[in-house]
Amino acid sequence: MKNSKPTKRSRSGSTPNGQKLPVAKPNTAIFPKVAVELAEIGKNFYTRGWVLGTSGNFSAVISREPLRLAITSTGLDKGALTPAQFLEIDDAANVVRGEGRPSAEALLHLAIARGVDTGAILHTHSVWSTVLSGSHASQGGIALEGFEMLKGLEGVRTHKHREWLPILENSQDMIELGESVSKTLRESPNIHGFLLKEHGLYTWGVGLQEAKRHVEILEFLMEVLVRAGAAQSA
Amino acid sequence: MKNSKPTKRSRSGSTPNGQKLPVAKPNTAIFPKVAVELAEIGKNFYTRGWVLGTSGNFSAVISREPLRLAITSTGLDKGALTPAQFLEIDDAANVVRGEGRPSAEALLHLAIARGVDTGAILHTHSVWSTVLSGSHASQGGIALEGFEMLKGLEGVRTHKHREWLPILENSQDMIELGESVSKTLRESPNIHGFLLKEHGLYTWGVGLQEAKRHVEILEFLMEVLVRAGAAQSA
């Protein structure tokens, strides 16, 4: 996949000359509903300071066989996000529905969608994640342990849980960064998210509500660490 | 009580075979109104960052003889809390009205309702309480003294008052933790709240407005301590 070049295809998933492809046609009828929900979450995140400038992007899996994501197009002010600004992309990041170009980081969303069993992927750029991913980069990640709030992460049953939040080196080469993401997910299949250094958080969930909850919880815990002095003592 | 296993009972408070119990039937006609007020407070607290993820729970005493609480069911997004998500529980945490399962922490609400003369109990998970309950855990609590804001706590008449905010070790064993709460309330009957380590605040009031005021005041004072550097110097 990583060598495929994104090419514009018709919305019906057919070839340019109109012949049906032999692969199964994905059922992505939920796209409009998902776009509404993602736009709502994006605007909410903007007011919370998590996706300022044109930062952040959001996606949801709307088909698994073949893989299809609903995803924000690139370069948007998330404070004015609308459902019409979402695209449907295939597993090579080609646009198969909607107008616009997907974010270069669409390749990271696809890497996550392939690497974990997830239905929604949210990427935020908060002050807290920027601070901590810088201060802890040399340690390769941040350990979150002892906090009751950890129980809000799917599958966690006790505050004694130790959550490892890996920090990946940032890069503008999305193919390289996508491989780094895939490798991280293979090596640490139980993580709930990761940071890109001085960039932000990626987290996910089986559904959009779970993914949103994971953003809230991880952002909360990062704020706790910074306020408790972790950035200074790292 | 602590050995009783919660069992599902019919809504009428009768035994499974339909016979009326000999105990007095509680008058809990205020339940619907209380559920509306608790839901309103819960949503407000969410916007203030005090009950993110699925954290926090809220209850009100709607009958004393026998003891009945209106309480949030478990695992809810407090940003979308509705009156229909409240349950009526008896003094063994059995659900006697409403759909859903009470939070495991219902046992702590019951321990507080038995230990102090209170009408409402609010539990929040703020950043400030998480930071301070961690930094001051080894001291067993936090002393709040000299602040005019203390006068907002019921019965306090001067800023020279010294309020002790105990920090209890966190646990997932609610029976053990409930006993720890009961013991704390017996030993320190004049406290207005306590912290669970790296978990959050419990406070209460004779009515819902007083309990809400106590949350505001204790959260305010914890924020003051953290911003004044208390977490670093503890």
Next chain:
Amino acid sequence: MKNSKPTKRSRSGSTPNGQKLPVAKPNTAIFPKVAVELAEIGKNFYTRGWVLGTSGNFSAVISREPLRLAITSTGLDKGALTPAQFLEIDDAANVVRGEGRPSAEALLHLAIARGVDTGAILHTHSVWSTVLSGSHASQGGIALEGFEMLKGLEGVRTHKHREWLPILENSQDMIELGESVSKTLRESPNIHGFLLKEHGLYTWGVGLQEAKRHVEILEFLMEVLVRAGAAQSA
């Protein structure tokens, strides 16, 4: 005045036996309009975290000869403040219009109204003022200098202005504290506000908008000082 005990009088300003007093009857027809404006400001301040719990109180001079203030009654949740919760008081803090009891701090409002040529007096309890008035109490005040924002204080024309924000020892004896306020205003007639230690800010203006602006500016500058590390290095 300081020995006079506040007594309930009839709304018309007459003596209990119905005889008109020989003093001029104040024209306080603007009271209803002022109460609406003060309530609006109070609710706004609540959302900004400046008057949590039941803290804070607000007044406006509605007559100078004789002195009459519109002022919040005591013990209110400022998040739900209404015009009906304001009282008209005379220069001995007697209620001459409205239901309720004035705050004990009404005596401080009166001391300020007598000491400076002002039309509105606002008292807030922010986190920043609580922190700084504690950390700088031994220095007797805080110097604000070099900030462009100072130019928003009435009469200040340059950022090189040095504003002295005195810190008074807090007390529950309002007569003593009122004298302390009067003395401060005699000695430093050009100040724009003062702090009570670990209590909060008093500031004022010729009108309500100016007083509100002074709150914003002084709160802003105190936040700047705390974030720049002033509380730790004091």
Next chain:
Amino acid sequence: MKNSKPTKRSRSGSTPNGQKLPVAKPNTAIFPKVAVELAEIGKNFYTRGWVLGTSGNFSAVISREPLRLAITSTGLDKGALTPAQFLEIDDAANVVRGEGRPSAEALLHLAIARGVDTGAILHTHSVWSTVLSGSHASQGGIALEGFEMLKGLEGVRTHKHREWLPILENSQDMIELGESVSKTLRESPNIHGFLLKEHGLYTWGVGLQEAKRHVEILEFLMEVLVRAGAAQSA
């Protein structure tokens, strides 16, 4: 220009005796629309704490030949900003449309409009910029480097970009300060903004949305630096 004294002229751009001037008449028909957009942004910035008191001012270029700006009049509460509070000024800061006096800082807006190819200029007074412009003044500026968020600045393609945010000494002499701004822009034509010491941020963009995005990004990065401890270690 710097010696010209602003004089009140008639709205039509004609001389006092009604004769048409020989210079081209600027087409500033977009003024009403721009005033609406600037007022909207100003109110939004107020709620974010960036233009408290009467601080901050906003302008847009509505004609280049000859130069005309839409700009806030002086001394306004930005929380209640209306389109009617904007003025049209010429390149000597004379008012050619609207009621009121332009801010003294109009001369800085004009210096920026002449120095860079921009359509909108926004000036904010945040806590973060006040803190950092004080702590880093002796270094002459602040280096922003390594942050993904930098990519939101126009023309920046990688987080490895090093953005230099100059800090100019503050002054009440706007002619002197305007020259300092012009000199800075000549020497560093690629900057996206600058700070005035303990005063605030000036930034700009080809359009209003770009300028607003630059405010968000620079404010975000300054907050990151302060929270990471930069103000203490400078």
